[in-house]
Amino acid sequence: MIKKIIIVSILILSLFSLLLLSSCSSQSKSDYSSFASDATRQELLDSELKDFLAVNGGNRTSQTKLSGKDDLDGEKEAARYICSKLNEYAGSEVAVIKEFVATTSYGDEFTSQNVVLSISATSPSASNKKMIFGAYYDNSYETVEAVQSNSGLFPFYSANRGASYYITGTKAEGAMESGMSVAILLDLARRICADRDNLKANVDIVFYGLGALSEYGSYKYSQSIALEDILIAFNVSQLGGDNLYYYCDEVSTIHGDYINKIADEGGMGSCISEQKAGTIKYAQTSEALPYLPAPLNNDSATFFDSCNICSITSGAERNPFFFSSKESDSHENISATSSDSYKQLQKYNENYLKQMDIVSSLLTKAAFDEEMVSACEESFLNKPSYVYLSSTLWLNITVGVLISALIFLVAFLTKVIEKRHPFNPMPKNEKREDVFGDGFGGPSDGGQDFSKGDGSGSGEPENPFEDFFKN
Amino acid sequence: MEETTINSNANNPETKRGITKLLLSRKVPEALITILEFFAYCFAYWMPMRLTVASVASSIVASESVMAVFGNELVAFLLAGLIPFIVTEMLANITLRSMFMFKLDLTTMRYLFRVFYGLGLTISGAVSLICFWLPFTVLLYSVVIRFVILTAFMVLYLVFTLKHCVPPHIWGRAMFTIARVYLLINLILAVIEIVGWVMQL
Numbered sequence: 170m171i172k173k174i175i176i177v178s179i180l181i182l183s184l185f186s187l188l189l190l191s192s193c194s195s196q197s198k199s200d201y202s203s204f205a206s207d208a209t210r211q212e213l214l215d216s217e218l219k220d221f222l223a224v225n226g227g228n229r230t231s232q233t234k235l236s237g238k239d240d241l242d243g244e245k246e247a248a249r250y251i252c253s254k255l256n257e258y259a260g261s262e263v264a265v266i267k268e269f270v271a272t273t274s275y276g277d278e279f280t281s282q283n284v285v286l287s288i289s290a291t292s293p294s295a296s297n298k299k300m301i302f303g304a305y306y307d308n309s310y311e312t313v314e315a316v317q318s319n320s321g322l323f324p325f326y327s328a329n330r331g332a333s334y335y336i337t338g339t340k341a342e343g344a345m346e347s348g349m350s351v352a353i354l355l356d357l358a359r360r361i362c363a364d365r366d367n368l369k370a371n372v373d374i375v376f377y378g379l380g381a382l383s384e385y386g387s388y389k390y391s392q393s394i395a396l397e398d399i400l401i402a403f404n405v406s407q408l409g410g411d412n413l414y415y416y417c418d419e420v421s422t423i424h425g426d427y428i429n430k431i432a433d434e435g436g437m438g439s440c441i442s443e444q445k446a447g448t449i450k451y452a453q454t455s456e457a458l459p460y461l462p463a464p465l466n467n468d469s470a471t472f473f474d475s476c477n478i479c480s481i482t483s484g485a486e487r488n489p490f491f492f493s494s495k496e497s498d499s500h501e502n503i504s505a506t507s508s509d510s511y512k513q514l515q516k517y518n519e520n521y522l523k524q525m526d527i528v529s530s531l532l533t534k535a536a537f538d539e540e541m542v543s544a545c546e547e548s549f550l551n552k553p554s555y556v557y558l559s560s561t562l563w564l565n566i567t568v569g570v571l572i573s574a575l576i577f578l579v580a581f582l583t584k585v586i587e588k589r590h591p592f593n594p595m596p597k598n599e600k601r602e603d604v605f606g607d608g609f610g611g612p613s614d615g616g617q618d619f620s621k622g623d624g625s626g627s628g629e630p631e632n633p634f635e636d637f638f639k640n
Numbered sequence: 641m642e643e644t645t646i647n648s649n650a651n652n653p654e655t656k657r658g659i660t661k662l663l664l665s666r667k668v669p670e671a672l673i674t675i676l677e678f679f680a681y682c683f684a685y686w687m688p689m690r691l692t693v694a695s696v697a698s699s700i701v702a703s704e705s706v707m708a709v710f711g712n713e714l715v716a717f718l719l720a721g722l723i724p725f726i727v728t729e730m731l732a733n734i735t736l737r738s739m740f741m742f743k744l745d746l747t748t749m750r751y752l753f754r755v756f757y758g759l760g761l762t763i764s765g766a767v768s769l770i771c772f773w774l775p776f777t778v779l780l781y782s783v784v785i786r787f788v789i790l791t792a793f794m795v796l797y798l799v800f801t802l803k804h805c806v807p808p809h810i811w812g813r814a815m816f817t818i819a820r821v822y823l824l825i826n827l828i829l830a831v832i833e834i835v836g837w838v839m840q841l
Contacts (some may be wrong), residue, residue, distance in 0.1 A: 459779035564783040565833040571828040579819040589811035
């Protein structure tokens with residue numbers, strides 16, 4: 170008995186060891202010390218960040234005003250600020266605010282807006298296709314209540330249950346979500362506008378509305394453009410974490426490899442690394458894939474099916490859903506809390522300016538690199554499709570057809586077997602057993618013959634109802 | 641389960657050799673086989689469950705420490721095997737009991753089912769490790785690949801059981817009974833998934 174217990178224990182322990190080993194694989198760690206930082210650029214980026222976070226007192230909350238009403242909410246104020254900055258860098262009124270109406274699952278309608286700066290490449294050798302650089306700009310500063318859910322068919326129920334909220338306000342400026350990303354894109358706009366003659370493709374710099382809770386802004390923007398003309402959609406979100414990552418696809422891609430080459434050439438190779446599928450540990454379900462990898466948990470998911478993407482984000486070493494190892498180890502809460510502020514960012518991450526500089530430099534290099542265009546075009550031609558792999562319907566139909574075929578096969582085999590070996594629950598050569606002491610067999614087996622009342626087992630069978638009919 | 645035997649030496653372990661003898665004599669205790677079978681279930685259903693646990697953990701409003709306790713690999717692993725293990729055990733028992741009138745060695749048949757199905761689950765669990773490198777194959781694995789591997793091991797189980805535990809005059813009926821239940825349950829699950837998909841439209 171002890172031997173058995175020992176065997177079972179060893180088996181269980183080895184299984185758990187295997188599990189632990191498999192879960193201990195870690196992501197690449199960023200080493201910012203090797204990056205030759207530009208102090209002037211970092212000052213510019215810092216001031217861009219501080220100015221943006223100060224807009225409307227840090228309140229950039231969307232959905233605070235229902236559609237059709239006076240909708241001067243914090244998000245709109247921020248959109249106006251971004252638009253004015255873009256026009257300042259472009260030198261003319263080229264940036265536009267594109268409004269749209271979003272209907273929530275509760276039935277509430279909100280107006281929001283994307284801010285778009287379109288820059289055409291003027292060089293004769295430039296591609297006529299487009300690169301998109303995007304980031305969302307709103308935050309979760311204020312609490313936003315779901316109006317319809319509290320005044321619908323069951324107001325008493327709703328009143329008893331308490332109100333529903335789209336956003337639970339944090340009163341934080343959202344430095345990491347997503348102030349840093351906006352500051353980087355504003356810096357990128359300045360750099361591109363200053364050297365637009367050398368652009369290798371047309372560029373759209375887009376600031377998505379309603380990004381704090383959903384991808385509605387990027388979805389509306391994707392509907393307004395021809396997706397086949399997109400070379401690549403870059404997205405920057407959730408910076409300020411321990412390590413910088415970029416993600417292109419579940420498998421290696423040509424454009425992903427080329428971005429890696431650009432990073433290496435720019436001395437950023439050890440600061441930012443590609444997040445490969447095998448390193449993605451935490452995921453949830455989505456429509457594009459059977460799950461949602463952490464770096465696709467943002468506006469880049471909108472473009473994932475249709476064109477090349479590159480999602481630039483940051484995260485903890487062991488779990489990219491968290492900003493830092495402190496957060497993943499439960500020592501701090503940063504994401505979507507009051508800690509997501511400029512002051513806390515300085516405290517949490519001493520390399521945040523380097524991070525911004527690295528991302529801005531990487532995006533600028535990509536926009537001005539001729540080979541990047543051809544890499545994107547080639548990559549698009551080889552883009553893997555996950556349609557069948559993600560379709561529950563087709564996979565289950567496949568299995569359904571397979572099972573139906575197997576059922577017919579089993580029925581056919583049963584017929585064949587029963588033809589060779591006819592079914593007989595009581596074969597002759599088996600000894601039949603007594604039931605309640607009376608044998609099934611005839612008198613020769615010592616059993617009783619029920620066919621004749623005298624038990625002799627011969628003659629015609631008796632009619633058991635004979636007496637009944639006589640009477 | 642009540643043990644009944646036919647008047648045949650078809651399953652007499654003394655007349656067999658090697659693995660066949662080991663299986664028919666049930667040398668490895670059934671309790672150990674059952675425990676291993678449960679871990680095989682966990683292994684085979686672990687990969688899809690990781691996504692479910694991650695999805696639940698990231699959608700519920702809970703503190704990071706609560707998520708750390710419930711949203712980890714160990715919980716996903718153990719939770720993965722629980723429901724399939726209970727359901728399959730129940731269905732296997734009902735199916736085998738439904739053949740009591742044939743007076744077969746049902747205890748050995750159940751033991752063999754655990755061994756063969758457990759092996760199938762272990763193999764499919766090993767195949768599922770490919771999802772670490774190619775995570776987008778997880779749905780293909782959980783819907784198609786696992787079914788194909790388990791079906792292959794069910795065929796092996798049927799061939800072995802019919803040869804060693806069932807007399808020829810019941811082969812057709814026994815095979816039809818076991819295969820029918822296995823295939824119909826899987827067909828019903830596939831139809832439920834398809835109907836669920838259509839309902840979402």
